[in-house]
Amino acid sequence: MEPIVEADELWKIFGDGESRVEALRGVSLSVFPGEMVAVMGPSGCGKTTLLNVLSGIDTVTRGRVRIRGRDLHGMKERERDRCRAEQMGFVFQSYNLIPVLSAVENVELPLLATGVPAREARRRAEEALARVGLKERRHHRPAELSGGQAQRVALARAIVNRPAVVFADEPTGALDRKTTELVIDLLDHLNRVDGLTMVLVTHDPEVAERAHRILYMDSGQILRERSTKRQPPTLRSAGREG
Ligand SMILES: Nc1ncnc2c1ncn2[C@@H]1O[C@H](COP(=O)(O)OP(=O)(O)OP(=O)(O)O)[C@@H](O)[C@H]1O
DSSP states (O other): OOOSEEEEEEEEEESOGGGOEEEEEEEEEEEOTTOEEEEEOSTTSSHHHHHHHHTTSSOOSEEEEEETTEEGGGSOHHHHHHHHHHHEEEEETTOOOOTTSOHHHHHHHHHHHTTOOHHHHHHHHHHHHHHTTOGGGTTOOGGGSOHHHHHHHHHHHHHTTOOSEEEEESTTTTSOHHHHHHHHHHHHHHHHHHOOOEEEEOSOHHHHTTSSEEEEEETTEEEEEEEOSSOOHHHHHTTOOO
16 A cells, blocks of 8 residues: 655754754654554654654755655645645644634635635535534634634644645644543544544644554654554454454
């Protein structure tokens, strides 16, 4: 099976001289269709840098990232922007919703940005909000939503373009335990039912256990990886997960 995301010997170096930081030191990984991969590790070990480089938010110093076989950092800027808009979804700890826009307007924004006609964008945004159980809140602004609801809007925005992969950086980092459970149940549902492929950074061991695999980072490297109790998606598609 072709990986959705493939990273080969990634290096990311910030600054130089005394301020030089080797944030990534030769990271390689593959993420396969339908997989949920968690990245854990101590503060400052390079988790966010890894997500940023895998998703083309940031450049790479050395190494290669392939998204569905295409060299992300070898693309021209416009092509890379387009690849990100079409193939990727993003979820952040701080939701990153636009305060003056309603939930549905926030969700339809990435579609409008890629030229989807307004009526179609609205229909798909409402459908995405329905999938996260928030259709009746669609006209509320972010400030009128709870943290868990705001993160579900952000999740709807991340999946509205039907991405090949969603990158989530501490998606439950700002939430209490009960709301964390709700959001992670939803991620789990989207992964199991819709086969959504996901890479998520988390400090929360309970969240990480819901993934198929956990990658443990330290000092810019993946030191080890472990499969969780979840069946990998290849077995699941053969109907072996209960
Ligand atoms: N723009 C930047 N300029 C210089 N150094 C940076 C930059 N971004 C990150 N770093 C450094 O790179 C290293 C990795 O940072 P990164 O944010 O990826 O860690 P992290 O594992 O996500 O940490 P946390 O769990 O605290 O969010 C750190 O030493 C950090 O200080």
